[in-house]
Amino acid sequence: MELSTQIGPALSRQPKRLxxxxxxxFAAGRLxxxxxxxxxxxxxxxxxxxxxxxxxxxxxVTGICGNNGQGxxxxxxxxxxxxxxxSYFSRTDGHAVQEGQKGFRIEGRxxxxxxxxxxxxxxxxxxxxxxxxxxxxxxxxSHHIGRYPxxxxxxxxxxxxxxxxxxxxxxxxxxxxxxxxxxxxxxxSYTKILQQRNSLLKSFAETGQRNFALLDVLDEQLLKPGQYxxxxxxxxxxxxxPAVRHTYHEIxxxxxxxxxxxxxxxxxxxxxxxxxxxxxxxxxxxxxxxGPHRDELEISLGAQPFKQIASQGQRKSLLFALKLxxxxxxxxxxxxxxxxxxxxxxxxxxxxxxxxxxxxxCRDNAxxxxxxxxxxxxxxxxxxxxxxxxxxxxxx
Amino acid sequence: xxxxxxxxxxxVTEFAKLPGIGKKTALRLxxxxxxxxxxxxxxxxxxxxxxxxxxxxCNRCFNVADGDICSICANSMxxxxxxxxxxxIRDVIAIESTQQYxxxxxxxxxxISPLDGIGPDQLTIEALVNRIQKEATSxxxxxxxxxxxxxxxxxxxxxKIQAFPVQVTTIARGIAFxxxxxxxxxxxxxxxxxxxxxxxxxxAGR
Numbered sequence: 001m002e003l004s005t006q007i008g009p010a011l012s013r014q015p016k017r018l019x020x021x022x023x024x025x026f027a028a029g030r031l032x033x034x035x036x037x038x039x040x041x042x043x044x045x046x047x048x049x050x051x052x053x054x055x056x057x058x059x060x061v062t063g064i065c066g067n068n069g070q071g072x073x074x075x076x077x078x079x080x081x082x083x084x085x086x087s088y089f090s091r092t093d094g095h096a097v098q099e100g101q102k103g104f105r106i107e108g109r110x111x112x113x114x115x116x117x118x119x120x121x122x123x124x125x126x127x128x129x130x131x132x133x134x135x136x137x138x139x140x141x142s143h144h145i146g147r148y149p150x151x152x153x154x155x156x157x158x159x160x161x162x163x164x165x166x167x168x169x170x171x172x173x174x175x176x177x178x179x180x181x182x183x184x185x186x187x188x189s190y191t192k193i194l195q196q197r198n199s200l201l202k203s204f205a206e207t208g209q210r211n212f213a214l215l216d217v218l219d220e221q222l223l224k225p226g227q228y229x230x231x232x233x234x235x236x237x238x239x240x241x242p243a244v245r246h247t248y249h250e251i252x253x254x255x256x257x258x259x260x261x262x263x264x265x266x267x268x269x270x271x272x273x274x275x276x277x278x279x280x281x282x283x284x285x286x287x288x289x290x291g292p293h294r295d296e297l298e299i300s301l302g303a304q305p306f307k308q309i310a311s312q313g314q315r316k317s318l319l320f321a322l323k324l325x326x327x328x329x330x331x332x333x334x335x336x337x338x339x340x341x342x343x344x345x346x347x348x349x350x351x352x353x354x355x356x357x358x359x360x361x362c363r364d365n366a367x368x369x370x371x372x373x374x375x376x377x378x379x380x381x382x383x384x385x386x387x388x389x390x391x392x393x394x395x396x
Numbered sequence: 397x398x399x400x401x402x403x404x405x406x407x408v409t410e411f412a413k414l415p416g417i418g419k420k421t422a423l424r425l426x427x428x429x430x431x432x433x434x435x436x437x438x439x440x441x442x443x444x445x446x447x448x449x450x451x452x453x454c455n456r457c458f459n460v461a462d463g464d465i466c467s468i469c470a471n472s473m474x475x476x477x478x479x480x481x482x483x484x485i486r487d488v489i490a491i492e493s494t495q496q497y498x499x500x501x502x503x504x505x506x507x508i509s510p511l512d513g514i515g516p517d518q519l520t521i522e523a524l525v526n527r528i529q530k531e532a533t534s535x536x537x538x539x540x541x542x543x544x545x546x547x548x549x550x551x552x553x554x555x556k557i558q559a560f561p562v563q564v565t566t567i568a569r570g571i572a573f574x575x576x577x578x579x580x581x582x583x584x585x586x587x588x589x590x591x592x593x594x595x596x597x598x599x600a601g602r
Contacts, residue, residue, distance in 0.1 A: 185583060192544050200510035214508065214516060217551040221544070249498060372429075 035060060035367050036336030037148060038111045039079060039327045045105040046098040048074040050281030059391040061362050061369045061383065065376035070374035075395075076152070076341045079370060082108045082119045083150035083339060084194050085131050085141040092247055093123050113336075119148070142188060144262065145179040149330045149338035153323045153345050160322060161315050164306045165296040176232055179333040183232050186225035190292070198287045205286040219275045222291065229292045230266040235296075235368070237262045240325065248321035251356070252314070256301065263296040312348060320345075320357065327365060337367025344372055346379075362388045397423070404430075456527065458503040458520050459488050468492075470499060475499045477534040481524065481553070483507055483546075487539060499537070500569060502527065507549045516552060525556050538566040 043054035049071040064072045073089070077096070087096050097104050102125040110117045122130045131138050138144055160167050177184035197218045204210045241260040248258050265274050271291060275282075278290040299306040299318070300340040306318065330338040340361055346354050362369055363386065373379040376394060383390045397419055399405040404426060411422035429437050434459055453459070454466035457479075461467070468474065468488075478499025488501050504519045516522075528536065536557070540546035554564055570588035571580050580588075 061419055139581065181582060191546060193548075194547070196510050200515075203510055203513075203515065211516060214510075214548075214552055217548055217555065220551065221548060259502065 025057050036113055038368050039082070039108055039339065040111060040116075041109040042078055043084070043105075043107045044073075044075075044078055046101040046105040047078055047106055048096055048098060050074065050078075051098060055393060057368075057391065059389050060367070061371070061388055061390040063376070063379045063383065063390055063392040064370060064372045064395065065374070065379060065392055067374060070395035072374075072395060073154070074325075075393075076154075076370055076372060078106050079184045079339065079341060080150065081106050081121050081153060082110070083148040085121060085129075085138075085144055088152055088154065089156075093129055094127070097123065097205070112148070116296045142184055143181070145184055146181055146334075147331055149334050150341065151330065151338050152341040152343065153320070154341075154343040157319055157323070157346065158315055161310070161318050162298065164308045165294075168297040169293070169295055171322065171326075172233060172237075173309070178330060178338075180232065183229065186228045190222065190225035190229060193218055194288055194291070195226070195291060197222065201282055201286045201288070204283060210283070215279075219272070220377070222275065223271050226292055227266075230264060230271065230295075231296065233292070234262065234267070236265070240329065243328065244325045247325050248318055251317045251320055251353075256314075258306070258318070259298075260301045261298045261299050263302075264292065265290050265294060266292060266355065283384060293327075309379050316348065320396060324360065326383050327361070327367075337365050340369045341363065342366055342369065343372045344374075346373055346375075354378075355386065358382055358386055358388070362386065362390075402431045410458055415423075457501045458505060460485055473498075477532060478536045478537070479524075479527070479531075479533050479535070480539050482539050483541065491539060503548070508552060509545045509548075519549075521553060521556065524553065528557050528560050528562055533560075533562050535563045535565060540565070540566075542569050554578070 003070075008249065038060075039057055041054065041056045043052075045052050046048040046255055055075070064075055077087050077089055080086075081096075087093070090096065096262075102122045105123075106121045108119045111118055117134055119133050120131070120135075124130065129141075131141055131144060133147070134143070160171055173183075173187055177187065196217070200215060200218065229249075241261055241262065244260060269277070274290040275288075278288075281289050299312070301309055310318070327338055327340060342361070346359070349357070362383070371379065374390065380392060397408070399408070407426045407429075408419065408422045411417055411425050412419050414422075417425070429440070432440075450462075452461050452463060454461040454469055455464050456469045457466060459466040459468060461469075475498055479502050480491060480497060480499055481502045483504055483505060483506060485503055485512060488503060491497050491501075502520065502524050504524075506514050506519055506520065508514060508519065527533070535555075538550050538553075539548060540549060557564070565578065568591065569584070570591065571577065571584060577585065
């Protein structure tokens with residue numbers, strides 16, 4: 001028995017892009033009321049440098065100001081926790097606990113499509129993490145991803161452009177996972193099976209005993225999630241990459257020969273063939289050398305690799321282009337703008353670029369935005385100049 | 397925790413080694429034993445020691461047994477051509493409690509997970525393959541946990557027995573009985589839709 005109807009949200013192949021005029025009118029209509037996704041309040045207990053503190057947010061744009069070490073980024077990270085059930089900055093939850101304490105609690109009041117929700121993330125003293133929305137705990141945290149779509153831009157994100165291919169895969173995966181829950185499930189399965197396969201290859205190398213029947217089984221199990229991940233990335237990047245290029249040129253405001261190319265072994269052969277062809281190599285290397293976990297997003301300027309010749313400014317422009325296009329895609333997919341977290345993004349930007357950026361993320365996008373800055377005067381002035389209603393939280 | 401008797405302390409330490417038992421619960425259990433007659437406690441420890449000393453594993457299905465063959469395998473009233481493959485002895489007990497199954501079992505002793513150092517050789521897979529060949533099994537039912545390692549194990553065994561004329565099935569996956577659709581996770585719900593049942597069969601409860 002086969003079901004013909006599609007289950008799960010499917011990404012449209014060609015995200016429709018709103019024209020600038022449409023965006024403006026859309027924004028104008030929205031400014032009066034609050035966005036579809038809006039964080040009204042957050043309270044933090046034993047989270048990083050906050051012992052016990054609550055914040056309320058009334059405007060679509062919230063500026064978080066204060067000197068270094070006052071907890072500006074920590075507040076953004078708390079919001080990130082509520083969107084992704086984890087920190088953006090550290091891998092382990094233990095690092096988010098206030099020094100000398102055990103466990104933390106983050107509680108947010110969120111309105112989503114005009115319904116009030118309570119999202120709570122708790123790290124128990126035992127190290128066990130719990131996440132619930134409206135007191136309904138999640139069995140699997142992955143089911144929460146995409147409920148509160150979110151885009152974050154932080155200083156360390158430069159590795160997205162300059163770092164290894166893993167960073168760019170992570171970026172694409174985060175985007176697609178928020179837009180398509182099925183993608184995330186396949187990604188989780190793929191990673192788990194891949195770990196098993198690598199572990200098996202390692203045991204082959206160590207013991208000299210090779211159970212090829214088991215390797216065959218793991219290969220077959222990889223096919224479905226692996227092929228899905230590849231197809232999704234391919235279909236998505238066809239429209240995403242030109243959009244990034246377009247945004248980059250908008251930001252740079254001069255023509256540059258930026259090239260973005262999706263590289264995958266799967267573009268030539270399907271995953272079954274790739275695994276078969278690289279089996280000898282895999283046995284020798286004791287890990288899996290073919291598959292979508294080796295995909296790359298190649299970036300070049302002219303004929304040369306971007307990271308080798310790009311200036312600081314160009315890197316920053318490309319980073320913004322990637323993130324802002326992500327924002328557009330999520331808005332298109334979800335039907336409302338994602339939460340935007342901007343951590344210290346004004347550094348090394350000239351005044352007109354700051355203004356352009358704010359114009360784009362605060363006015364055109366019409367979603368909720370949090371911006372951290374050490375310079376309160378500067379932030380206030382820019383927001384006032386653009387006539388953007390805002391609230392400033394000063395930490396000291 | 398401070399003890400006035402090292403005998404007491406030793407006993408508490410031993411109890412606290414059991415899964416799910418902390419120091420406080422261990423103390424409560426030991427103090428309970430202390431209140432009993434000496435003979436009762438000796439009986440208790442003898443039963444435990446004897447269980448460990450004399451228990452055997454069935455030569456055929458690897459279930460726990462008093463002799464070489466377990467009581468389930470020895471029961472000639474049960475269908476001998478039906479084998480249900482499970483991970484542990486606990487699963488046998490769970491399925492027996494349903495009183496809905498009248499075949500035999502095969503206890504694997506785990507599932508394939510190279511990450512945890514468990515390969516096919518650590519499990520009773522070879523014995524299972526031999527069994528199917530010898531016993532002319534007509535159907536093999538997999539009752540393993542619905543996760544990736546469970547699937548790996550199923551596919552692996554299926555490959556190994558391809559040559560034999562045995563039907564291979566797995567228990568159904570879907571919405572829990574008495575569960576609310578609203579709270580079912582999407583994957584379970586999607587799977588239940590894919591493997592939906594004709595209403596006659598559903599109503600008949602078969």
